[in-house]
Amino acid sequence: MGEEEGGHVDVGLFETKEARFRGVYKVFASTIFGAICLIWMYRVGNIPTVKSGKWAWISVMVSELCFGLYWIITQSVRWRILQQTPFKHTLSQRYDEENLPAVDIFVCTADPILEPPCMTINTVLSAMAYNYPANKLSVYLSDDGGSELTFYALLKASIFSKHWLPFCRRFNVEPMSPEAFFAAPHSSNNSTEYGQAWLFIKKLYEDMKNEIESAVARGRVPDNVRNQHKGFSEWNPKTTKQDHQPIVKIIIDGRDTNAVDEDRFQLPRVVYMAREKRPNYPHHFKAGAVNALIRVSSEISNAPFILNLDCDMYPNTANTIQEILCFFLDETKGHDIAYVQFPQSYNNITKNDHYANSYLVSSKFELAGICGYGAALFCGTGCFHRRESLSGAYLIDYKAKWDIKPKINDNRTINELNEASKALATCTYEEGTQWGKEKGLVYGIPVEDIATGLVISCRGWKSIYYNPERKAFVGIAPTTLDVACLQHMRWSEGMFQVFFSKYCPFIYGHGKIHFGVQMGYCNYLLWAPMSLPTLCYVFVSPICLLRGIPLFPQVISCV
Numbered sequence: 001m002g003e004e005e006g007g008h009v010d011v012g013l014f015e016t017k018e019a020r021f022r023g024v025y026k027v028f029a030s031t032i033f034g035a036i037c038l039i040w041m042y043r044v045g046n047i048p049t050v051k052s053g054k055w056a057w058i059s060v061m062v063s064e065l066c067f068g069l070y071w072i073i074t075q076s077v078r079w080r081i082l083q084q085t086p087f088k089h090t091l092s093q094r095y096d097e098e099n100l101p102a103v104d105i106f107v108c109t110a111d112p113i114l115e116p117p118c119m120t121i122n123t124v125l126s127a128m129a130y131n132y133p134a135n136k137l138s139v140y141l142s143d144d145g146g147s148e149l150t151f152y153a154l155l156k157a158s159i160f161s162k163h164w165l166p167f168c169r170r171f172n173v174e175p176m177s178p179e180a181f182f183a184a185p186h187s188s189n190n191s192t193e194y195g196q197a198w199l200f201i202k203k204l205y206e207d208m209k210n211e212i213e214s215a216v217a218r219g220r221v222p223d224n225v226r227n228q229h230k231g232f233s234e235w236n237p238k239t240t241k242q243d244h245q246p247i248v249k250i251i252i253d254g255r256d257t258n259a260v261d262e263d264r265f266q267l268p269r270v271v272y273m274a275r276e277k278r279p280n281y282p283h284h285f286k287a288g289a290v291n292a293l294i295r296v297s298s299e300i301s302n303a304p305f306i307l308n309l310d311c312d313m314y315p316n317t318a319n320t321i322q323e324i325l326c327f328f329l330d331e332t333k334g335h336d337i338a339y340v341q342f343p344q345s346y347n348n349i350t351k352n353d354h355y356a357n358s359y360l361v362s363s364k365f366e367l368a369g370i371c372g373y374g375a376a377l378f379c380g381t382g383c384f385h386r387r388e389s390l391s392g393a394y395l396i397d398y399k400a401k402w403d404i405k406p407k408i409n410d411n412r413t414i415n416e417l418n419e420a421s422k423a424l425a426t427c428t429y430e431e432g433t434q435w436g437k438e439k440g441l442v443y444g445i446p447v448e449d450i451a452t453g454l455v456i457s458c459r460g461w462k463s464i465y466y467n468p469e470r471k472a473f474v475g476i477a478p479t480t481l482d483v484a485c486l487q488h489m490r491w492s493e494g495m496f497q498v499f500f501s502k503y504c505p506f507i508y509g510h511g512k513i514h515f516g517v518q519m520g521y522c523n524y525l526l527w528a529p530m531s532l533p534t535l536c537y538v539f540v541s542p543i544c545l546l547r548g549i550p551l552f553p554q555v556i557s558c559v
């Protein structure tokens with residue numbers, strides 16, 4: 001890092017470096033490539049003439065051809081691996097709290113049974129506890145389950161946050177998710193200030209958790225609570241997950257000077273949204289929810305930067321927002337950046353990681369490798385977007401115009417804001433518009449995130465993959481075989497579907513993104529079909545071994 005001289009900015013807010021030992025890797029990869037060519041030559045040159053071995057030989061030959069070609073595709077993401085280093089301190093020197101941009105955080109949940117409200121509010125509480133000016137922070141919870149239980153849990157969390165946020169601030173707590181924090185071993189005695197505060201807050205948390213869990217177990221909110229908050233009037237016995245009106249409730253109003261915690265610090269804004277759902281209208285799953293959130297948040301806070309989170313992935317480091325702003329606000333390179341994606345990490349990986357949930361190769365190398373060409377994969381959660389890039393803007397038309405001042409001149413009451421926002425979350429709002437096509441997350445693809453990232457890259461934007469030392473977001477990985485298989489099937493099927501859709505990187509991206517990025521996407525999009533040559537290899541070689549049909553050269557033999 002250099003120095004700032006005479007007010008002239010001569011250093012950026014972040015630095016990009018190529019990973020070490022790339023030269024060695026390139027030599028190594030070249031030798032593998034040589035070996036692959038030799039295998040291909042051997043197969044082609046030695047096709048047996050006898051009928052029995054011929055088909056086995058040809059099927060193994062086709063499999064090896066596929067493996068080799070796929071290996072070449074994977075090299076695109078291993079050739080130039082980049083590492084990013086943001087300079088938080090430089091950011092804090094250049095921007096004081098007043099000048100930092102606002103950030104909207106979206107949390108999506110879809111079902112109070114499959115995704116327990118307690119887990120969801122842990123994600124919300126962690127997001128609220130970011131070490132960032134509260135008047136610049138808004139947390140939106142989208143509840144596709146349209147459940148009063150989730151609303152109830154969010155109300156409870158907003159009350160608990162008045163104690164939790166000061167506790168996090170006083171003792172620099174990380175992780176900021178109470179569940180994860182209390183699950184970690186605690187080394188302190190209750191004679192210290194910290195020990196006492198720890199005991200007090202733990203009790204508060206346990207009480208809240210018990211109340212929420214018992215409401216979930218009963219399937220309904222206690223009557224006395226229901227009568228206390230008029231928000232519950234939105235729910236009636238006919239309300240179901242698939243059929244309900246739009247609900248938007250600002251639970252903590254960012255503008256309200258009385259919305260303070262126990263230390264009299266302002267609380268971040270918290271908004272509950274359940275977009276309208278009707279049986280005869282498609283809801284487009286998560287993409288539909290996020291698009292409704294984009295519109296509702298633009299009405300309420302309209303922050304220039306948006307963080308997308310799944311309810312099962314909580315923020316783990318308090319200063320992440322400052323880090324990503326180093327990328328977006330960099331004077332020379334920041335303007336082109338549409339989004340910054342973090343890896344998906346999990347805290348429940350078993351010792352031997354039976355279901356291969358840690359994705360070590362992907363998160364350490366491949367995703368950083370696509371970034372070598374200026375693009376990153378958008379993975380749905382743990383990703384910060386520039387709002388314009390999600391609204392269909394092309395880089396070429398974009399003028400950096402993030403609001404330096406928060407939205408303070410909005411004089412509408414909470415009710416007026418709730419009503420105005422509801423109109424943006426109806427089933428019919430998107431009819432005849434570009435939402436789901438040109439605007440927002442794209443519809444019709446099970447892995448909407450991957451397709452959306454590709455579309456944004458094709459509009460000229462750059463994106464960054466950032467893998468910090470300490471995990472910035474931590475989620476819950478599948479722990480049983482059936483759930484793991486289902487998730488893999490959905491991902492690989494969805495990605496293969498992208499390959500055959502109009503978003504095929506080689507066609508859609510032709511002339512718009514680097515050939516390396518097109519190949520990099522295919523590294524994932526072709527996961528599913530690569531199972532066929534693998535299966536063939538797994539079955540054909542042992543059958544040939546048992547039947548004494550030679551497929552491989554002997555250790556000592558002349559080719």
Ligand SMILES: O=c1ccn([C@@H]2O[C@H](COP(=O)(O)OP(=O)(O)O[C@H]3O[C@H](CO)[C@@H](O)[C@H](O)[C@H]3O)[C@@H](O)[C@H]2O)c(=O)[nH]1
Binds near residue numbers: 109450
């Ligand atoms: O109708 C729906 C369905 C899902 N979700 C939410 O979407 C998120 C992801 O859904 P999940 O079923 O957990 O899918 P995963 O396979 O675990 O998610 C990964 O893969 C998805 C598809 O690529 C991405 O959308 C996710 O962000 C990414 O974490 C969750 O928070 C859900 O609550 C909704 O809001 N509405």
Ligand SMILES: [Mn+2]
Binds near residue numbers: 312
């Ligand atoms: Mn998930």
